[in-house]
Amino acid sequence: MPVTRIDVVFKALADPSRRELLDRLHARSGLTLTELCSGLDMTRQAVTQHLAVLQEANLVAVRRQGREKLHYFNPVPIHEIYERWIRKFEQQRLQALHDFKTKLERKRP
Amino acid sequence: MSDDAFVYVTYINTTPEKVWDALLEGELTRQYWGAHENVSDSDWKVGTKWRHVAADGKGTVKHVGEVLENVPKRRLVLSWVNPEHAADQARYTRVAMDIEKVGSMVQLTVTHDRLDPEMRKRITYGWPRVLCSLKSFLETGRPLDVWAR
Numbered sequence: 001m002p003v004t005r006i007d008v009v010f011k012a013l014a015d016p017s018r019r020e021l022l023d024r025l026h027a028r029s030g031l032t033l034t035e036l037c038s039g040l041d042m043t044r045q046a047v048t049q050h051l052a053v054l055q056e057a058n059l060v061a062v063r064r065q066g067r068e069k070l071h072y073f074n075p076v077p078i079h080e081i082y083e084r085w086i087r088k089f090e091q092q093r094l095q096a097l098h099d100f101k102t103k104l105e106r107k108r109p
Numbered sequence: 110m111s112d113d114a115f116v117y118v119t120y121i122n123t124t125p126e127k128v129w130d131a132l133l134e135g136e137l138t139r140q141y142w143g144a145h146e147n148v149s150d151s152d153w154k155v156g157t158k159w160r161h162v163a164a165d166g167k168g169t170v171k172h173v174g175e176v177l178e179n180v181p182k183r184r185l186v187l188s189w190v191n192p193e194h195a196a197d198q199a200r201y202t203r204v205a206m207d208i209e210k211v212g213s214m215v216q217l218t219v220t221h222d223r224l225d226p227e228m229r230k231r232i233t234y235g236w237p238r239v240l241c242s243l244k245s246f247l248e249t250g251r252p253l254d255v256w257a258r
Contacts, residue, residue, distance in 0.1 A: 029113075029114065029115065029116075030113075030114055058118055058120065061116040061118045061218065063114070063116055063220065072114065072116035074116060074117055074118045075117070076117050076118060076119045076236075076237050076241065079240075079241050080241055083241055083245075083253060087257070
């Protein structure tokens, strides 16, 4: 049964391959397993396992269309993290710091 | 085979009845949807119009559309468009809200498709906030400040 506990979400996000899968689904939603695998340096089996972890964390939603399973990035749990950990900690100051860092880094040769 | 749909899923510690009422009763929507109300003058009957209105004293209409499917406490499908494009059928988007009991929780899935870029921008900002607020409202009685920047 899927759960929404925040530690499951953090655990799912802690892996670079899983973050890459989320990035792909963010760029293009509704991909099949085959489409998700194409161009990736991961076996189909590894992708399947990562998708199971992401689904367990409710970060990926699956919709059936005929015989195909389409995968979608579900941002709701990440928004919950945002509400819990970021918004209440003075978002404006964090934004200012982030902008400052971006500006400094751009100046580098 | 990718499509333009957005799928949002949230698990809420509550009952299907409460989720259903929270989606359809203006008095309740107003509390967690940043003072916006979902309004139907025809009890959400299929084929009738609905509207999404700001409780700003002026009753500004934010979205309008038609009820496409209504399976009480399970599934509601609405067409959904900016009121300024209401005359143009091609601009109508579609929202399906599916309610499923999972153990002691409710899985609420919102699938929004037939989107143009403008509507996509609006909903990707709006839905995660609204759904988190709905969850918080139903679980703790306290909604979130949905439109805060």
